[in-house]
Amino acid sequence: MSTYQMVSRTNYRRCMSEGWDGVIPVCEVSFTFLESVGCGSPPPLTDGDIKYTIKSNYSHQERVEFMCQSYYTMEGGPHRTCINGEWTGQMRCLKPCIVNEDLYRQHNITITSSDSKFFTHDEIIEFRCARGVPVGAVAMRQRCNGGVILLPTCQ
CATH class of the missing domain: 2.10.70.10 (Complement Module, domain 1)
Structure with a gap:
């Protein structure tokens, strides 16, 4: 609900035989009211x-x-x-990306940068094969995207 205040000099008009006389009254939102709304x-x-x-x-x-x-x-x-x-x-x-030891084992990979299992959004994680060679189309370098990260696989 807004509060208004008169900004024109007159606040009334008279109906005359020729029509309305005077200036149309003008109102605007009261700024003192707005500043007090919490x-x-x-x-x-x-x-x-x-x-x-x-x-x-x-x-x-x-x-x-x-x-x-x-x-x-x-x-x-x-x-x-x-x-x-x-x-x-x-x-x-x-969300961060979370990679646990079971996922590392399933994909036969480790990470090269740290032992962390938490990676922040937009962080780049570099993987390497625990043994064997990479297979599939997923690159060994991936970016965490809002809790989702693609994991490469090695054989």
């Missing part, structure tokens, strides 16, 4: 959270900072701002 708690972020203590009410133009869980990568953000009773700002947390 927001409730910001919407939750899947696989993330607010960096500091959450409140139940926020003032107009107040902002909050979000962060993603460990190994997740933030796309967009990290801030949402309360504007006229609505939260603005878009972000999401992109």
Whole structure:
């Protein structure tokens, strides 16, 4: 609901025999009203959270900072701002790729860079054959894409 205020000098018109006299009154949204509209708690972020203590009410133009869980990568953000009773700002947390020892054994591969089983979104992982040679069309160098990674196979 918006509040309006009169911005013209006259706030009335008279009906005369020749028609209406005077200037058409003009109204606009009251900015003092807009500045006082706050927001409730910001919407939750899947696989993330607010960096500091959450409140139940926020003032107009107040902002909050979000962060993603460990190994997740933030796309967009990290801030949402309360504007006229609505939260603005878009972000999401992109999933990491997880490769466990069973998958390494199934594909007969290891990684060359580290012993980690967690890889962040957009991270490039270089594999090598544990023994044998690569087979199939999947390259030995792959990029993690939002929790999905193609694994090469060796025989």
